[in-house]
Amino acid sequence: MKVREIVKKYEGKRENLLQILHEIQDSDPQNYISKANITVLSEEMRIPLSDITGTASFYSMFSFQPRGKYIIRVCASPPCHIMGSETIFEVISRELQVQKGETTTDGLFTLEETSCLGVCSVAPAVMINDTVYGYLTAEKIKNIIEQIKKKEGK
Amino acid sequence: MTDKNIAQILVGIDSNTVLSGARQVKTKLITELSSHELSEQIKVIETGSIGPTNQGVVLGVFPGGEMYANITEDDIEEFIQEKFIKGRTYQKRLMPETLPDELRLLEYDSRKTQHYGRIVLNNCGRISPDDINEYIGVGGYEALGLVLQEKSPEEIIEIIKESGLRGRGGAGFPTGLKWSFTFGEKKYPKYVICNADEGEPGTFKDRLIMEGDPHKIIEAMTIAGYAVEAEFGYIYIRGEYKLSIERLQTAIKQAKEMGLLGKDIFGSGFNFNIKIKIGAGSYVCGEETALLSSMEGYRGEPRVKPPYPAQKGFLQQPTLINNVETLANVPSIILNGVEWFRRFGTENMPGTKVYTVLGHVNRPGLIEVPIGITLREIIYDYAGGLSYGTFKMAQIGGTAGDILSEELLDTPLETQSLQELGHNLGSGALLIMNDAVSVSDFLASCMKFFVHESCGRCSICRIGTKHIYEAFKRLNKKEGYFDELENIQDVASILKLTAFCPLGQSIAQPVLSALKYFGDELREGINMEKKRKSPTREQNEKVVYYS
Numbered sequence: 001m002k003v004r005e006i007v008k009k010y011e012g013k014r015e016n017l018l019q020i021l022h023e024i025q026d027s028d029p030q031n032y033i034s035k036a037n038i039t040v041l042s043e044e045m046r047i048p049l050s051d052i053t054g055t056a057s058f059y060s061m062f063s064f065q066p067r068g069k070y071i072i073r074v075c076a077s078p079p080c081h082i083m084g085s086e087t088i089f090e091v092i093s094r095e096l097q098v099q100k101g102e103t104t105t106d107g108l109f110t111l112e113e114t115s116c117l118g119v120c121s122v123a124p125a126v127m128i129n130d131t132v133y134g135y136l137t138a139e140k141i142k143n144i145i146e147q148i149k150k151k152e153g154k
Numbered sequence: 155m156t157d158k159n160i161a162q163i164l165v166g167i168d169s170n171t172v173l174s175g176a177r178q179v180k181t182k183l184i185t186e187l188s189s190h191e192l193s194e195q196i197k198v199i200e201t202g203s204i205g206p207t208n209q210g211v212v213l214g215v216f217p218g219g220e221m222y223a224n225i226t227e228d229d230i231e232e233f234i235q236e237k238f239i240k241g242r243t244y245q246k247r248l249m250p251e252t253l254p255d256e257l258r259l260l261e262y263d264s265r266k267t268q269h270y271g272r273i274v275l276n277n278c279g280r281i282s283p284d285d286i287n288e289y290i291g292v293g294g295y296e297a298l299g300l301v302l303q304e305k306s307p308e309e310i311i312e313i314i315k316e317s318g319l320r321g322r323g324g325a326g327f328p329t330g331l332k333w334s335f336t337f338g339e340k341k342y343p344k345y346v347i348c349n350a351d352e353g354e355p356g357t358f359k360d361r362l363i364m365e366g367d368p369h370k371i372i373e374a375m376t377i378a379g380y381a382v383e384a385e386f387g388y389i390y391i392r393g394e395y396k397l398s399i400e401r402l403q404t405a406i407k408q409a410k411e412m413g414l415l416g417k418d419i420f421g422s423g424f425n426f427n428i429k430i431k432i433g434a435g436s437y438v439c440g441e442e443t444a445l446l447s448s449m450e451g452y453r454g455e456p457r458v459k460p461p462y463p464a465q466k467g468f469l470q471q472p473t474l475i476n477n478v479e480t481l482a483n484v485p486s487i488i489l490n491g492v493e494w495f496r497r498f499g500t501e502n503m504p505g506t507k508v509y510t511v512l513g514h515v516n517r518p519g520l521i522e523v524p525i526g527i528t529l530r531e532i533i534y535d536y537a538g539g540l541s542y543g544t545f546k547m548a549q550i551g552g553t554a555g556d557i558l559s560e561e562l563l564d565t566p567l568e569t570q571s572l573q574e575l576g577h578n579l580g581s582g583a584l585l586i587m588n589d590a591v592s593v594s595d596f597l598a599s600c601m602k603f604f605v606h607e608s609c610g611r612c613s614i615c616r617i618g619t620k621h622i623y624e625a626f627k628r629l630n631k632k633e634g635y636f637d638e639l640e641n642i643q644d645v646a647s648i649l650k651l652t653a654f655c656p657l658g659q660s661i662a663q664p665v666l667s668a669l670k671y672f673g674d675e676l677r678e679g680i681n682m683e684k685k686r687k688s689p690t691r692e693q694n695e696k697v698v699y700y701s
Contacts, residue, residue, distance in 0.1 A: 017451030059434035077355030
């Protein structure tokens with residue numbers, strides 16, 4: 001199984017736990033850490049399940065719910081806030097009919113809020129998977145979502 | 155460089171310009187040059203941030219140092235025609251002459267060092283971050299060679315101490331002293347950690363340093379490793395910083411191939427290796443003991459100090475933790491000497507500081523200026539003044555930083571003079587806000603951040619941030635209780651006094667400074683009709699003590 005290989009690659013060391021969790025999450029098509037995987041991980045690393053869950057849930061980049069193919073992270077930190085990030089969030093929420101943390105019914109998008117992305121000079125910004133989009137307006141973000149939908153044939 | 159090479163085009167590629175299509179521009183440049191059969195003569199070089207961040211894709215052409223801004227793919231054909239076929243300036247996208255020198259990083263001139271010099275960013279936008287030879291070409295790894303062959307660890311620590319370099323991550327602790335603590339512990343192995351977990355909203359200086367000049371960090375960490383007798387280095391970097399991670403990985407690989415990392419560096423018998431650890435989205439991990447917990451694979455919660463990381467750090471071994479910008483100062487200090495370094499900045503805090511200027515200004519972006527310059531100079535001389543509206547307030551040092559009003563525009567940005575007023579310099583973010591921003595709305599957004607990022611260890615931080623957040627939300631809706639401000643003051647003061655880690659304590663900074671300078675405006679959010687006391691105070695009075 002995949003989890004075992006990942007643990008082996010990192011020599012099963014506790015100090016590599018974050019890296020291991022990152023790889024487990026990235027290798028899952030639904031972009032999350034499943035209950036089954038975390039149980040295997042706990043057995044492989046001989047760390048209690050409660051300890052691993054407690055550690056993983058501390059970090060906001062790990063998810064325990066299945067997520068969409070595209071994860072939209074809207075920056076909610078003050079530099080983006082004063083440039084209107086709330087409006088951007090509302091527009092996406094309305095366009096996709098989802099609330100914070102939810103995934104669209106077609107499994108394409110998950111809407112999340114994030115802390116500073118470090119691209120404050122192009123505020124307001126969102127990160128969709130690994131790509132950052134800046135200088136957003138309501139029009140621009142609608143276009144970006146449309147383009148992704150078109151690419152996915154929906 | 156071959157004889158055929160007549161010119162170079164530098165394309166600034168960082169997270170900001172990628173958004174404006176920098177990679178497409180670079181590809182188009184290469185195809186267009188080859189269609190004119192100029193590929194041999196004109197080299198296209200990818201470099202880090204060139205400086206301004208709201209100018210789209212920026213190109214620099216050498217020799218000459220002409221700068222072009224807002225270049226798009228469609229301009230390339232005409233640009234090549236004008237510049238290299240007809241041999242004249244491409245006027246359409248030439249960067250305006252009005253742009254001050256300090257923004258034109260490419261025209262770095264050592265004669266101006268006294269006023270406009272750069273220490274940390276001197277290579278950003280000048281060299282290709284993906285090519286170790288370019289870094290070596292501008293004097294890179296010379297400092298490392300020098301210390302390994304001629305200096306003892308004690309001598310290096312003495313140089314850093316004398317230079318007066320202080321940590322640039324926020325706390326401002328003297329760097330030389332920190333090194334000497336780790337050196338003094340005789341327990342091996344020791345570790346050197348570069349803190350690149352830049353989570354403070356509004357701060358992205360470290361990202362641009364790593365994207366523009368990754369080898370400098372590698373070199374500085376190796377010097378630090380030699381000075382404190384450590385053989386292992388780790389860079390703890392935010393998971394969100396994809397480009398920085400890639401460039402650092404390339405840099406480490408190249409340094410290893412050249413023998414500048416690994417075993418027996420420069421034949422000195424000194425071994426040093428660097429690994430990258432990727433974070434997973436947690437603000438509190440920027441605090442050094444929380445960072446250690448996270449690196450060991452635990453929840454990123456701060457630890458009790460003492461023992462300090464110098465005694466019991468990573469895996470309970472002596473550890474040195476420095477911020478990216480602090481480390482980036484080290485090679486220049488070694489090469490140019492203490493006297494040179496002390497010419498910059500103030501007596502108490504020599505050197506330069508990299509600021510990220512943001513918000514309602516005409517030229518948001520990255521600047522490196524001598525420490526001690528005032529906020530007014532930064533806003534009006536460097537950032538081109540306010541983009542619209544008039545100046546209302548500035549938050550210095552990120553979201554946990556102080557909010558300064560107009561009357562403080564002329565205070566030097568330097569630890570000592572700010573501390574006399576009860577403020578901190580912080581991490582280098584300068585968020586400038588105009589009169590359209592409401593203080594209560596802005597603070598509610600700051601507190602929302604802390605509600606999410608509080609690690610939950612101390613109840614005052616976990617619960618107190620929520621109380622303050624809700625209080626500011628009420629004030630923003632003009633529904634505040636009549637004693638709302640006193641209530642906020644109470645919670646914030648307790649937070650400052652009793653929170654466990656420095657990050658928790660610093661949450662009180664924006665709140666208390668806003669109450670100090672904008673109390674009148676906040677008071678307008680109070681609804682005097684609303685006599686009911688706010689929940690926290692009411693609860694206080696309901697407590698029954700049994701004796």
